[in-house]
Amino acid sequence: MNSKIIGTGGYLPAKVLTNKDLETIVDTTDDWIIERTGIQQRHISEPGETTSSMATKASIDAIKSANINNDDIDLIIVATTTPDMVFPSTACILQNNLKIKAPAFDVQAACTGFIYAMSIADNYIRTGTSKNVLIVGAEKYSNLLDWSDRSTCVLFGDGAGAVVLSAKPEEGIISSHIHADGQYNDLLDVKNEQIRMKGNEVFKVAVNTLSKLVDETLEKNNMDKSDIDWLVPHQANLRIIKAAAKKLSLSLDQVVVTVDRHANTSAASIPLALNEAVKDGRIKDDQVILLEAFGSGFTWGSVLLRY
Numbered sequence: 087m088n089s090k091i092i093g094t095g096g097y098l099p100a101k102v103l104t105n106k107d108l109e110t111i112v113d114t115t116d117d118w119i120i121e122r123t124g125i126q127q128r129h130i131s132e133p134g135e136t137t138s139s140m141a142t143k144a145s146i147d148a149i150k151s152a153n154i155n156n157d158d159i160d161l162i163i164v165a166t167t168t169p170d171m172v173f174p175s176t177a178c179i180l181q182n183n184l185k186i187k188a189p190a191f192d193v194q195a196a197c198t199g200f201i202y203a204m205s206i207a208d209n210y211i212r213t214g215t216s217k218n219v220l221i222v223g224a225e226k227y228s229n230l231l232d233w234s235d236r237s238t239c240v241l242f243g244d245g246a247g248a249v250v251l252s253a254k255p256e257e258g259i260i261s262s263h264i265h266a267d268g269q270y271n272d273l274l275d276v277k278n279e280q281i282r283m284k285g286n287e288v289f290k291v292a293v294n295t296l297s298k299l300v301d302e303t304l305e306k307n308n309m310d311k312s313d314i315d316w317l318v319p320h321q322a323n324l325r326i327i328k329a330a331a332k333k334l335s336l337s338l339d340q341v342v343v344t345v346d347r348h349a350n351t352s353a354a355s356i357p358l359a360l361n362e363a364v365k366d367g368r369i370k371d372d373q374v375i376l377l378e379a380f381g382s383g384f385t386w387g388s389v390l391l392r393y
């Protein structure tokens with residue numbers, strides 16, 4: 087059996103924090119943030135909102151759009167770097183919220199977490215172990231940010247996205263590719279519960295690595311860049327996204343961009359972008375979609391799929 091996406095969902099907190107709002111918090115400007123990152127605003131959760139509560143809302147949306155029942159889900163994977171607590175896992179909290187009786191676990195691969203989760207789910211489906219996997223990317227980065235550090239607090243936002251991946255005879259996930267290289271761990275980490283990033287150095291490695299990842303993904307499948315209908319990249323920085331689009335000779339019209347409105351929601355960014363483009367009708371049945379991400383670890387990966 088193949089693994090096919092049969093439903094998508096998303097949730098963004100109602101509260102919006104604009105670049106102008108940030109000008110009153112740190113020494114920054116709307117112009118600087120837009121020019122360097124493409125970000126105009128981000129969503130920030132209310133104090134009562136948690137990673138699991140956002141994951142629950144995105145999951146309900148995804149299960150509804152998949153037109154299945156909660157009982158049909160036989161595996162739950164949550165990609166997050168901002169779990170509600172060390173344990174129980176956010177996936178177990180979600181499982182209880184949804185009253186689903188299925189194994190549930192978290193995956194932590196920073197901004198690449200959703201790609202890792204898709205790759206794991208694909209293998210569970212291909213081996214016949216699972217039939218309907220709920221895969222969620224959910225993050226509450228507002229808790230992790232040092233709101234006095236202008237080099238990081240302007241970059242991130244909160245939210246959750248979800249998909250249901252199901253066993254189907256027709257083509258779905260064509261291939262998935264996951265990687266890690268721990269030698270760069272000090273360029274982007276969380277110490278004393280706050281993010282530290284050498285942004286410029288991360289930027290260079292991200293652009294080079296994503297370029298090689300595109301080659302690897304296409305070569306593995308004997309495909310040409312012209313076979314790709316849509317790029318749905320991790321949303322860290324519009325300049326990184328544009329470099330990836332250029333590598334694929336894609337115009338920005340074939341790239342799903344949400345970084346301007348969501349900022350970087352880490353593991354949630356790809357499922358949120360995918361959900362948006364599926365629901366507004368841009369992504370259509372049978373199109374070939376490339377998902378790709380890069381994040382702390384470093385970790386990076388791609389999923390090529392037929393929608």
Ligand code: ACO
Pocket residue numbers: 113114115118119122123196197198236237238240274284285286287288289292322323326350352380381382
């Ligand atoms: N407002 C105004 N000035 C700022 C701000 C700000 N918010 N932040 C930094 N600056 C200043 C710096 O102090 C520096 O000033 P200086 O020249 O006087 O020293 C100047 O702007 C340039 O700083 P750089 O860090 O070199 O700026 P750069 O163009 O590299 O942009 C950015 C920074 C946006 C962070 C970029 O490097 C980037 O996007 N990096 C990659 C991020 C990424 O992909 N991370 C991986 C995923 S995240 C994850 O896994 C959790």
